[in-house]
Amino acid sequence: MIGDRPSLSVVIPARNEAGMLGACLRALADQIDPADEIIVVNNDSTDDTEAVARSWAGVKIVTERRHGITYARNAGMDAATSQVLARIDADTLVTPPWARAIRHAFASDPELAGLAGPAGFTRLSTGDRVGGRGVYGLFRAIHEVMVGSGPVMYGHNMAVSRAAWAAIRDGVTSGDDAISEDLDVTLALRQAGMRIAYDPDMLVTIAVERTLRPRKLAGYSRTNQLTMSKYG
Numbered sequence: 001m002i003g004d005r006p007s008l009s010v011v012i013p014a015r016n017e018a019g020m021l022g023a024c025l026r027a028l029a030d031q032i033d034p035a036d037e038i039i040v041v042n043n044d045s046t047d048d049t050e051a052v053a054r055s056w057a058g059v060k061i062v063t064e065r066r067h068g069i070t071y072a073r074n075a076g077m078d079a080a081t082s083q084v085l086a087r088i089d090a091d092t093l094v095t096p097p098w099a100r101a102i103r104h105a106f107a108s109d110p111e112l113a114g115l116a117g118p119a120g121f122t123r124l125s126t127g128d129r130v131g132g133r134g135v136y137g138l139f140r141a142i143h144e145v146m147v148g149s150g151p152v153m154y155g156h157n158m159a160v161s162r163a164a165w166a167a168i169r170d171g172v173t174s175g176d177d178a179i180s181e182d183l184d185v186t187l188a189l190r191q192a193g194m195r196i197a198y199d200p201d202m203l204v205t206i207a208v209e210r211t212l213r214p215r216k217l218a219g220y221s222r223t224n225q226l227t228m229s230k231y232g
Helices: 018-029 049-054 069-079 098-108 133-147 162-171 181-191 214-230
Strands: 008-014 037-042 059-063 084-087 112-116 119-121 158-161 195-198 204-206
Touching: 008 018, 008 069, 008 098, 018 037, 018 049, 037 049, 037 069, 049 059, 059 069, 069 084, 069 162, 069 181, 084 098, 084 162, 098 112, 098 158, 112 162, 112 181, 119 133, 133 181, 158 162, 158 181, 162 181, 181 195, 181 214
Parallel strands: 008 037, 008 084, 037 059, 112 195, 119 204
Antiparallel strands: 084 158, 112 158
16 A cells, blocks of 8 residues: 555444534545545434435445444444545544545555544634643553553544454454443454554544543443453
């Protein structure tokens, strides 16, 4: 892939995300170098998530009725057709150079399997100013020390090569109560001897207040331990 411009798919799992999804898709439409394919996985939504996705020209909709980010992620990644498969959440707002940065990283390194990037907080960000990056970076640094695996890819901002996904697809765990799905992908790539890099230009903002809900944090803590145990 070195020296080429790899094709890029973006997968967005979404369950009842009608209120967030439009802004997410607008940010993807405003890319300097837009993605070749955008896939919204409707995870059995009961609101207007699918209608919002259909209102954007060129967006592909995949339906996954089994509830859970693992099932929705798998359905979207399996449906993607590009050389590089990016994954974000419905509340992720990518910055204009985001897709270009992903393409450049994979074009420059034919051995690259996965790519992680930074995030700021949407409510603290305006225009070109992305607030909250320092706090996010501290969390990432602490988590990576705990995991001991170098860059960790998070579901709100990650990318893998198509070949890497195919190599680990049958080994990742399904069921949101059983696994931290993004850490699972990270450690599966590591276990397979594949390389993950971190690109500071792969910048997004996220609605961090949704992550900080006590029940959600408790769930992350529990599944993080389950995931770590899986890889011993």
